[in-house]
Amino acid sequence: MSKxxxxxxxxxxxxxALLWTSGCVVMDTxxxxxxVQETNDPFEPMNRYFFDVNxxxxxxxxxxxxxxxxxxxxxxxQDGGRRFLANLRLxxxxxxxxxxxxxxxxxxxxxxxxxxxxxxxxxxxxxxxGWGLPQHDEDLGQTLAVMGIPDGPYLVLPIFGPxxxxxxxxxxxxxxxxxxNVLATNKQENIHFPPYNHDRLTWVPTARGFxxxxxxxARNGQAIDxxxxxxxxxxxxxRSIYRQRRDAEIHNRGExxxxxxxxxxxxxxxxxxxxxxxAAPTQAAVPAETPNASNASPN
Amino acid sequence: MMLxxxxxxxxxxxxxxxxxxxxxxxxxxxxxxxxxxxxxxxxASVQVPEASRFVSNLADEAIASLSKKELxxxxxxxxxxxxxxxxxxxxxxxxxxxxxxxxxATPEERAEYTKLFEEFIIQTYAQRFGDYGGESLKIGDxxxxxxxxxxxxxxxxxxxxxxxxxxxxxxxxQSSFKIVDVVVEGVSMAVTQRDDFSATIQSHGGKIEGLxxxxxxxxxxxxxxxxx
Numbered sequence: 001m002s003k004x005x006x007x008x009x010x011x012x013x014x015x016x017a018l019l020w021t022s023g024c025v026v027m028d029t030x031x032x033x034x035x036v037q038e039t040n041d042p043f044e045p046m047n048r049y050f051f052d053v054n055x056x057x058x059x060x061x062x063x064x065x066x067x068x069x070x071x072x073x074x075x076x077x078q079d080g081g082r083r084f085l086a087n088l089r090l091x092x093x094x095x096x097x098x099x100x101x102x103x104x105x106x107x108x109x110x111x112x113x114x115x116x117x118x119x120x121x122x123x124x125x126x127x128x129x130g131w132g133l134p135q136h137d138e139d140l141g142q143t144l145a146v147m148g149i150p151d152g153p154y155l156v157l158p159i160f161g162p163x164x165x166x167x168x169x170x171x172x173x174x175x176x177x178x179x180x181n182v183l184a185t186n187k188q189e190n191i192h193f194p195p196y197n198h199d200r201l202t203w204v205p206t207a208r209g210f211x212x213x214x215x216x217x218a219r220n221g222q223a224i225d226x227x228x229x230x231x232x233x234x235x236x237x238x239r240s241i242y243r244q245r246r247d248a249e250i251h252n253r254g255e256x257x258x259x260x261x262x263x264x265x266x267x268x269x270x271x272x273x274x275x276x277x278x279a280a281p282t283q284a285a286v287p288a289e290t291p292n293a294s295n296a297s298p299n
Numbered sequence: 300m301m302l303x304x305x306x307x308x309x310x311x312x313x314x315x316x317x318x319x320x321x322x323x324x325x326x327x328x329x330x331x332x333x334x335x336x337x338x339x340x341x342x343a344s345v346q347v348p349e350a351s352r353f354v355s356n357l358a359d360e361a362i363a364s365l366s367k368k369e370l371x372x373x374x375x376x377x378x379x380x381x382x383x384x385x386x387x388x389x390x391x392x393x394x395x396x397x398x399x400x401x402x403x404a405t406p407e408e409r410a411e412y413t414k415l416f417e418e419f420i421i422q423t424y425a426q427r428f429g430d431y432g433g434e435s436l437k438i439g440d441x442x443x444x445x446x447x448x449x450x451x452x453x454x455x456x457x458x459x460x461x462x463x464x465x466x467x468x469x470x471x472x473q474s475s476f477k478i479v480d481v482v483v484e485g486v487s488m489a490v491t492q493r494d495d496f497s498a499t500i501q502s503h504g505g506k507i508e509g510l511x512x513x514x515x516x517x518x519x520x521x522x523x524x525x526x527x
Contacts, residue, residue: 231495232517236498240490
């Protein structure tokens with residue numbers, strides 16, 4: 001049995017190595033070298049392939065699912081569903097805040113979870129925002145970034161979409177270490193509260209992920225379709241948006257002000273990779289009055 | 300899941316006024332530097348709240364004139380064009396969006412590109428206002444960003460879903476302002492557009508003519524559907 005596993009593992013490794021090497025940009029001209037340096041996307045051919053795969057999946061799986069979701073549930077129910085899912089993210093957010101050294105926010109996330117789960121009935125109603133505890137999200141990828149780990153080359157993962165080595169690792173951690181997932185996928189017994197006991201609910205992480213994807217697509221589908229139509233190179237547009245958005249998330253830019261004072265990040269762990277500093281070399285050639293991308297917090 | 304990230308930003312494009320007017324910086328390269336600097340410093344402190352008012356007025360104008368359902372497409376485009384020229388500095392934005400390729404472009408290419416860029420922006424965004432569905436813009440505070448730029452924070456309040464944060468980057472222009480960039484949930488529209496154009500140029504072997512040809516097609520295709 002272990003021999004089969006070894007053989008299978010070896011084949012998988014060989015196939016992925018083949019895919020990675022054939023999916024790389026062949027840097028045979030100085031322009032190509034410059035291009036890869038600028039965009040940090042040495043796996044662009046492979047990424048574009050998976051990008052197309054994801055678009056296909058979106059068209060044939062996610063879009064119909066979200067259309068059904070919008071047709072079957074009235075708006076209040078959809079909003080309740082979104083809030084329920086957002087609530088489930090809070091324990092893991094708190095843990096990540098803790099590892100980022102952001103204790104006030106960790107406490108806030110936990111408090112919000114406690115309030116909305118009880119008073120807000122499993123998170124379906126958002127009571128906590130009115131109590132000064134707004135929603136915010138942290139994940140392992142952001143925590144790794146705060147710890148100073150650079151993001152690495154752009155990767156498009158099948159199904160999961162735009163990412164990079166650090167965030168992909170973070171995503172795996174998110175799925176396997178999230179307390180809600182851990183509790184659900186392990187058999188619970190001998191707890192003093194009998195309704196709490198259950199068998200292994202292995203479908204929970206997948207259900208959560210798919211649910212969030214459907215909800216998100218339902219709310220933003222029109223805008224995404226517009227973006228697709230308007231872009232000349234949709235792949236490059238998504239790559240740009242993903243990186244800028246990720247940068248903003250890591251620095252907690254524009255998040256609602258916490259009631260409690262909190263430390264603010266000042267350095268950019270992978271700053272030389274964010275689009276803003278990348279503008280610097282091009283702007284050396286262009287006079288100073290061109291607009292810079294904003295990277296300042298609105299506060 | 301792929302789209303959940305894109306989604307958060309893209310949603311605001313519904314109301315995003317695309318015109319990016321860059322108020323050219325007060326170019327009076329003064330003979331007397333010190334009083335000018337003093338005057339500018341004094342002006343700077345006054346400018347920030349005025350910048351917020353500027354955005355607020357522009358947004359009101361946009362919603363008032365563009366969201367009427369009975370507006371025909373050419374009318375909407377004309378209205379949008381005038382708002383764009385009023386509030387945004389297209390040449391400056393076009394130049395930024397072309398990035399390093401501006402340097403190597405010929406004057407003819409630059410002129411044609413700038414013209415096509417404006418048409419592209421108008422076509423892309425003018426129709427969005429027709430989809431206006433009761434969103435409102437809540438303008439927040441302005442703040443200084445560097446020597447010249449002012450950032451005005453705002454939120455698009457939607458009936459379905461959480462508010463969308465939009466920052467407006469402005470530069471003073473004579474007695475008013477012009478918008479240089481719009482940053483939606485941390486994503487700069489100018490930077491995103493630049494990356495899109497840059498990839499397009501690269502896929503045409505680094506030739507700007509390739510981008511111009513694609514823009515020409517898009518603009519022409521848009522005008523055809525618009526006049527139907």
